[in-house]
Amino acid sequence: MTDIPVKELITSAIEARKKAYTPYSHFKVGAAVLTGELRIYTGCNIENAAYSPGICAERNAIYKAVSEGARKLKAIAVVGDKEGDAITQYAFPCGVCRQVMREFCNPDEMMVIVAKSCEEYQTYTLNQLLPESFGPDHLK
Numbered sequence: 001m002t003d004i005p006v007k008e009l010i011t012s013a014i015e016a017r018k019k020a021y022t023p024y025s026h027f028k029v030g031a032a033v034l035t036g037e038l039r040i041y042t043g044c045n046i047e048n049a050a051y052s053p054g055i056c057a058e059r060n061a062i063y064k065a066v067s068e069g070a071r072k073l074k075a076i077a078v079v080g081d082k083e084g085d086a087i088t089q090y091a092f093p094c095g096v097c098r099q100v101m102r103e104f105c106n107p108d109e110m111m112v113i114v115a116k117s118c119e120e121y122q123t124y125t126l127n128q129l130l131p132e133s134f135g136p137d138h139l140k
């Protein structure tokens with residue numbers, strides 16, 4: 001996991017967070033995902049007046065990658081906090097986003113980075129955040 005460009009992913013997620021569309025929760029999230037091809041895709045959360053069509057930053061980034069042909073994810077960085085520049089908490093991916101990650105990675109290797117800054121962050125494997133998970137292999 002040493003080949004993961006952690007700081008570049010965090011910087012990309014912080015940048016993506018600036019584009020979040022959050023007129024209802026005012027909670028802004030940015031995510032940056034690293035693919036098997038070592039490409040980075042970013043996403044932000046996008047809310048909707050009807051509420052349920054809103055999407056999380058993580059899924060937005062992952063679906064951008066997958067829709068460009070990526071099928072293997074190696075890492076994802078997530079930053080989130082109430083609107084404003086300060087990121088003073090670790091925003092962990094929701095359960096739905098964890099399951100979406102599960103579809104496109106090896107859960108023992110997939111690195112999930114939650115960050116406040118490039119200096120202050122925590123790393124987990126997806127397996128730590130989504131143990132005993134259900135995935136594509138179960139359907140074979």
Ligand code: THU
Nearest residue numbers: 025027029045056057092093094
């Ligand atoms: N949100 C994310 O973007 N990612 C998560 O993992 C948790 C929540 C968004 C959804 C909504 O726009 C706002 O944060 C408040 O829940």
